[in-house]
Amino acid sequence: MRGRIVLRAASLVAAGWLVAAAPAPTHQWKAVRNTTFDYSACYPADLFRPAGASLNVGGQDYVGRGGARLQISGLANQYGDSLAVTAQQTIPNGFGLKRQVTYKVIKPDWAVLSGTLPGGRSFYQRVIRKQKDFAFFFLSYPSSLSATYDPIVGRLGQCLR
Amino acid sequence: MAGTDHVHILGSVGRGGLNSYFDVRAVQEIINAHLPPSLAPLKIDGAAGPRTIAAIEEIERRYIHMAKPDGRLDPHGPTLRRLNGTRKSAPSQRSAPPPPHIPEPSPRAAPAKPAAPLRAVAPASRPAARSRPKNGRVIPPAVIAAAQASQRRWKVPASVTIAQWSLESGWGMRMPRGSNNPFGIKAGKGQRFVLARTREEHKDGSSYYIMAPFRVFDTMEEAFDQHGKLLATHPAYKRARTQLSDPDAYADALTGTYATDHEYGKTLKGQMRAYDMYQYN
Numbered sequence: 001m002r003g004r005i006v007l008r009a010a011s012l013v014a015a016g017w018l019v020a021a022a023p024a025p026t027h028q029w030k031a032v033r034n035t036t037f038d039y040s041a042c043y044p045a046d047l048f049r050p051a052g053a054s055l056n057v058g059g060q061d062y063v064g065r066g067g068a069r070l071q072i073s074g075l076a077n078q079y080g081d082s083l084a085v086t087a088q089q090t091i092p093n094g095f096g097l098k099r100q101v102t103y104k105v106i107k108p109d110w111a112v113l114s115g116t117l118p119g120g121r122s123f124y125q126r127v128i129r130k131q132k133d134f135a136f137f138f139l140s141y142p143s144s145l146s147a148t149y150d151p152i153v154g155r156l157g158q159c160l161r
Numbered sequence: 162m163a164g165t166d167h168v169h170i171l172g173s174v175g176r177g178g179l180n181s182y183f184d185v186r187a188v189q190e191i192i193n194a195h196l197p198p199s200l201a202p203l204k205i206d207g208a209a210g211p212r213t214i215a216a217i218e219e220i221e222r223r224y225i226h227m228a229k230p231d232g233r234l235d236p237h238g239p240t241l242r243r244l245n246g247t248r249k250s251a252p253s254q255r256s257a258p259p260p261p262h263i264p265e266p267s268p269r270a271a272p273a274k275p276a277a278p279l280r281a282v283a284p285a286s287r288p289a290a291r292s293r294p295k296n297g298r299v300i301p302p303a304v305i306a307a308a309q310a311s312q313r314r315w316k317v318p319a320s321v322t323i324a325q326w327s328l329e330s331g332w333g334m335r336m337p338r339g340s341n342n343p344f345g346i347k348a349g350k351g352q353r354f355v356l357a358r359t360r361e362e363h364k365d366g367s368s369y370y371i372m373a374p375f376r377v378f379d380t381m382e383e384a385f386d387q388h389g390k391l392l393a394t395h396p397a398y399k400r401a402r403t404q405l406s407d408p409d410a411y412a413d414a415l416t417g418t419y420a421t422d423h424e425y426g427k428t429l430k431g432q433m434r435a436y437d438m439y440q441y442n
Contacts, residue, residue: 036339036355055348057339057377058355075372076337076357080205085370090358094372133338 037074039135042159044152068141075134086134087111087127124153175217175233185209188234191244192216197223305441307385315389318408320438324429341378344388348374362421
């Protein structure tokens with residue numbers, strides 16, 4: 001089991017960070033920008049559609065094929081919390097998820113976590129610092145659809161700025 | 162926090178202290194501002210843990226030469242006086258919150274209504290000069306006017322509203338970006354919001370943090386009005402509404418309802434007394 005998790009983490013990492021070297025599936029990437037938190041991002045519009053008009057002035061939820069979910073949002077940091085605490089505790093607590101992290105990189109200005117969720121799902125999360133606040137995306141999808149969604153995490157991460 | 166050079170706390174902080182969240186944060190900030198070389202900077206988390214207590218002890222040893230440091234700072238005690246006295250500049254004046262964003266059309270689904278800049282309003286009945294308390298913190302005239310307008314409409318004592326504003330928003334400095342929401346009012350179904358960190362308490366009193374949706378208001382006046390409406394109409398505040406003529410009792414009745422902090426009412430009363438907020442009722 002542990003070997004499978006490590007393998008899974010390795011495959012996500014490879015998908016996320018080495019995708020530039022491989023022929024990427026062609027998607028219709030759509031750029032978005034949020035002026036409240038001053039970040040830009042992108043998503044594959046052929047896989048995801050906005051989940052209705054957003055009440056979140058800092059971002060948007062998207063629903064994807066096969067039960068995938070994507071949230072791209074700003075996160076106010078009025079208490080000056082560290083990026084590490086925000087990425088590892090505040091955001092997952094906010095989602096109320098019991099997740100197992102299998103891959104984690106925490107840097108001063110960004111953090112990436114990926115792993116598994118109950119119900120046979122995988123997740124990938126990236127958080128970046130935006131001045132005093134944060135911006136992040138949180139992608140989750142059925143692990144059975146990893147062939148579809150693993151390849152997009154690299155581009156999602158690259159265009160979250 | 163860089164630049165902290167003078168703090169006022171309402172209760173004791175440290176070993177055996179009351180350790181209210183905002184007091185602990187204030188102490189951690191001023192210790193960091195006067196950090197002896199032997200100490201690493203404290204994490205500003207509002208929790209009086211072993212490192213904070215050890216830092217207080219070190220400050221007591223170093224600055225007031227206490228033979229047996231007790232690891233506790235009291236509001237009017239010698240250690241805090243010494244720290245406040247070693248400031249390099251005049252006591253800091255809280256300024257108005259930074260201007261919120263100017264929304265632009267987004268390629269993404271646009272928010273229903275953009276947040277608007279704060280609009281200063283003229284004080285309703287008190288001159289601006291009376292908004293400057295003796296201890297240096299400034300209550301903006303717009304805040305006083307909005308609290309008094311809320312009292313006229315919803316009967317909530319203006320002093321309690323102002324005390325809540327000061328506590329919940331750190332004197333207007335800690336509002337979630339673009340929210341105009343100094344009271345930390347959570348968003349309900351169908352209401353615009355920004356995501357922000359909020360503190361929750363376990364049953365044993367320990368803290369944990371979650372990401373939660375906070376309401377977005379177009380103006381600060383709207384936030385004060387909605388705050389008044391909430392207190393005047395929500396069943397949770399029924400007991401408080403029986404104390405409209407007594408701001409202290411009203412504040413006590415908010416404990417355990419408006420905030421989970423079991424010292425909430427006490428903290429509000431301390432704030433009202435320290436800054437003479439009763440004059441605005």
